[in-house]
Amino acid sequence: xxxxxxxxxxxxxxxxxxxxxxxxxxxxxxxxxxxxxxxxxxxxxxxxxxxxxxxxxxxxxxxxxxxxxxxxxxxxxxxxxxxxxxxxxxxxxxxxxxxxxxxxxxxxxxxxxxxxxxxxxxxxxxxxxxxxxxxxxxxxxxxxxxxxxxxxxxxxxxxxxxxxxxxxxxxxxxxxxxxxxxxxxxxxxxxxxxxxxxxxxxxxxxxxxxxxxxxxxxxxxxxxxxxxxxxxxxxxxxxxxxxxxxxxxxxxxxxxxxxxxxxxxxxxxxxxxxxxxxxxxxxxxxxxxxxxxxxxxxxxxxxxxxxxxxxxxxxxxxxxxxxxxxxxxxxxxxxxxxxxxxxxxxxxxxxxxxxxxxxxxxxxxxxxxxxxxxxxxxxxxxxxxxxxxxxxxxxxxxxxxxxxxxxxxxxxxxxxxxxxxxxxxxxxxxxxxxxxxxxxxxxxxxxxxxxxxxxxxxxxxxxxxxx
Numbered sequence: 001x002x003x004x005x006x007x008x009x010x011x012x013x014x015x016x017x018x019x020x021x022x023x024x025x026x027x028x029x030x031x032x033x034x035x036x037x038x039x040x041x042x043x044x045x046x047x048x049x050x051x052x053x054x055x056x057x058x059x060x061x062x063x064x065x066x067x068x069x070x071x072x073x074x075x076x077x078x079x080x081x082x083x084x085x086x087x088x089x090x091x092x093x094x095x096x097x098x099x100x101x102x103x104x105x106x107x108x109x110x111x112x113x114x115x116x117x118x119x120x121x122x123x124x125x126x127x128x129x130x131x132x133x134x135x136x137x138x139x140x141x142x143x144x145x146x147x148x149x150x151x152x153x154x155x156x157x158x159x160x161x162x163x164x165x166x167x168x169x170x171x172x173x174x175x176x177x178x179x180x181x182x183x184x185x186x187x188x189x190x191x192x193x194x195x196x197x198x199x200x201x202x203x204x205x206x207x208x209x210x211x212x213x214x215x216x217x218x219x220x221x222x223x224x225x226x227x228x229x230x231x232x233x234x235x236x237x238x239x240x241x242x243x244x245x246x247x248x249x250x251x252x253x254x255x256x257x258x259x260x261x262x263x264x265x266x267x268x269x270x271x272x273x274x275x276x277x278x279x280x281x282x283x284x285x286x287x288x289x290x291x292x293x294x295x296x297x298x299x300x301x302x303x304x305x306x307x308x309x310x311x312x313x314x315x316x317x318x319x320x321x322x323x324x325x326x327x328x329x330x331x332x333x334x335x336x337x338x339x340x341x342x343x344x345x346x347x348x349x350x351x352x353x354x355x356x357x358x359x360x361x362x363x364x365x366x367x368x369x370x371x372x373x374x375x376x377x378x379x380x381x382x383x384x385x386x387x388x389x390x391x392x393x394x395x396x397x398x399x400x401x402x403x404x405x406x407x408x409x410x411x412x413x414x415x416x417x418x419x420x421x422x423x424x425x426x427x428x429x430x431x432x433x434x435x436x437x438x439x440x441x442x443x444x445x446x447x448x449x450x451x452x453x454x455x456x457x458x459x460x461x462x463x464x465x466x467x
Contacts, residue, residue: 004196004199005192005193005196008188008191008192008195008196009185009188009189009192012187012188012191012192013184013185013188016184016187016188017181017184020177020180020184028165028169031165032161032162032165035161035165036141036158036161039070039141039156039158039161040130040141040143042069042070043070043130043141043142043143043154043155043156044128044130044143044145046066046069046070046143046152046154047128047143047144047145047152047153047154048128048145048152049152050062050080050081050082050091050145050150050152050153050154051082051145051146051150051151051152052152059080059091059092059093059094060094062080062091063075063078063080063093066078066080066154070156070160071160071161071164072156072157072160073159073160073163075093075095076095077138077156077157077159077160078093078154078155078156078157079093079095079096079097079100079140079142079153079154079155079156080092080093080153080154081093081096081102081152081153082150082151082152082153083102083150083151083153084149084150084151090150097135097136100135102144102151102153105131105133105142106131106133107129107130107131107144108129108130108131109127109128109129109130127145127146128143128144128145129143129144129145130142130143130144131143131144133155135157138157138158138159139157139158139159139162140155140156140157140158141155141156141158142154142155143155198227198230198231199227201218202218202230202231202234205218205234206234216238217235217238218231218234218235219231220232220235263293263296263297264297266293267290267293267294267297270286270289270290270293271290273286274286274287274290316355316356316359316442316443317356317357317358318354318355318356318443319354319355319356319357319466320352320353320354320466321352321353321354321355321357321360321466322350322351322352323351323352323353323360323385323392323394323463324347324348324349324350324351324385326360326361326364327345327347327364327383327385327394328345328347330364330365330368331343331345331347331383333368334368334372334381337372339372339375339377340377340378341372341375341377341378341379341380341381341399342379342380342381343380343381343382344380344381344382345382345383345384345385346382346383346384346385346386347383347384347385348385348386348387351385351386351387351392351465352392352465352466353391353392353443353463353464353465353466354443354463354464354465354466355443355463355466356443359439359442359443360439360443362435362436362439363435363436363439363440363461366432366433366435366436367394367396367436367459367461369432370432370433371383371396371398374398374400374457375398375399375400376399376401379398379399379400380398380399381396381397381398381399382396382397382398383395383396383397387465388462390462391445391462391463391464391465392462392463392464392465393460393461393462394460394461394462394463395450395458395459395460395461396458396459396461397456397457397458397459398456398457399455399456400455400456400457401454401455403454403455403457408449408457411433411449412433412434412437412447412449413434433447433459436461440461440462440463443463443464444463444464445461445462445463445464446461446462447459447460447461447462448460448462
C-alpha cells in the first residue's frame with residue numbers, strides 16, 4: 001500500500017491538475033469568443049466598405065486586401081458579395097459556394113447598431129447584421145450592411161483565427177504547462193509534508209516510548225486545533241499507560257519481595273523437619289515439599305529481576321568476565337549428569353565480555369538448564385562461542401523435535417511452555433528464557449531464536465566485548 005503522504009500528494013496533484021485543465025478550457029473558450037467578437041466587428045467594417053456609394057469592382061484586389069486585414073490564411077477563407085436592394089448581384093467572389101443564399105441566413109443585429117429595422121432596407125447606413133453558419137465543415141462568421149442602393153456582405157472562416165490561437169497556446173503551453181506541473185508537484189509534496197508534520201512527530205514519540213520514557217509528553221501549543229486534540233488524547237493515553245505500568249511493576253516487585261521472607265522461613269523449617277523425622281515416607285513427602293518451596297523461591301527471584309528490568313531499575317555491576325572459562329565450566333558440569341545426550345562445544349579461548357558476574361551466571365545457567373531439560377534421550381547439544389565485529393556471540397543449539405513455528409515465536413513470553421515440554425513433565429515455569437533475554441538486553445546485547453532445521457532449536461546470545 002502507498003504511504004499516506006503519497007496519497008495526499010496524488011490527490012492534491014489531481015485536484016490542481018483538474019483546476020488547471022478547467023481554467024485552460026475556460027480561457028480557451030473565452031479568448032475564442034473574444035476573437036470571434038473582434039472578427040464580427042472587422043467584418044462589419046469591411047461590409048460597410050462594400051456598401052459604400054462607390055464600391056470597387058476588382059474582386060481579387062478587394063479579397064487580397066481583406067484577407068490581409070482579417071489575418072486569414074487564404075482567399076478561400078473569405079466570401080464577398082455586393083448586390084442591389086432588389087437582390088441583383090453586382091459583385092461576388094469567384095469561389096462562391098453553390099446553394100449559399102444571403103437572404104436565407106439567420107441574421108441578428110450587431111449590438112452596436114443604432115436601430116432594429118429590417119436589415120434588408122436599413123435606414124441607418126451604419127447598421128450591421130451578423131450571422132453564423134456552417135460551410136464545408138468550417139465555422140463562418142458573416143456581416144451584412146445595407147447602403148443607399150447596395151448591400152455589402154462579407155464572411156470569413158473562423159478556422160484561421162483558431163489556428164493562430166492554437167499556435168500561440170501551444171507555444172505558451174510548451175513552457176507554462178511543464179513549469180506549472182513541476183510547481184504543482186513540488187507544492188503538493190511540500191503541502192503533504194506540512195500536513196503530516198504533527199503526525200510524524202507523534203509517530204516518532206510513539207517509537208521512543210519504552211519503560212524508561214513513559215513520562216515523555218508532547219506539547220500541543222503551536223499545533224492546529226485538530227492535531228491539538230490528537231496530541232492531547234495521546235498524552236492522556238500515556239498517563240493511563242504509565243500509571244498502569246508502574247502499578248503492575250510495583251505489584252510484581254512487592255509480591256516477589258514479600259514472598260522472599262516466608263519462603264526462606266518455610267524452607268528452613270522443612271529442612272529441620274527432614275532432619276528430625278525418622279519415617280522414610282514422611283521424609284520423602286517433606287523433601288518433595290522442600291523442592292516445591294525451592295521452586296517458588298526461584299520463581300520469586302526471577303519475578304523480582306523481571307520487575308526491576310521492566311521498571312528500568314536493574315542495577316548492573318559491570319566488569320570484564322572471562323566467558324570462555326564460564327562456558328568450559330558449564331560444559332564440564334553438563335557431562336557429569338550422565339544423560340543420554342551427546343554434548344559438544346567449540347569455545348574460543350580468551351573471550352571476555354563486559355557483564356555483571358551474577359546476572360551473567362544466571363543467564364548461562366538458564367540457557368544450559370533449558371537445553372538439558374528439553375533435549376530428549378539420544379539427542380544432542382552443541383554450543384559455539386566466538387568473537388564477531390558486533391561483539392561476543394554464543395550460539396547454543398540442541399535437538400528439539402516437535403517445535404512448531406508458533407512455539408518459536410513465543411519462546412520469550414513469560415510463563416510460556418510448549419506442548420512438547422508439558423508432555424515430558426519436566427521442571428520449569430517458562431520464565432528462564434524471558435529473564436535471559438532481559439539480562440542480555442540490559443547488558444546492551446540480545447538473545448534471539450535463529451532459523452534452523454525443524455528438529456533443532458538454535459539460540460543466539462550476543463554480548464558486548466570487554467577488555
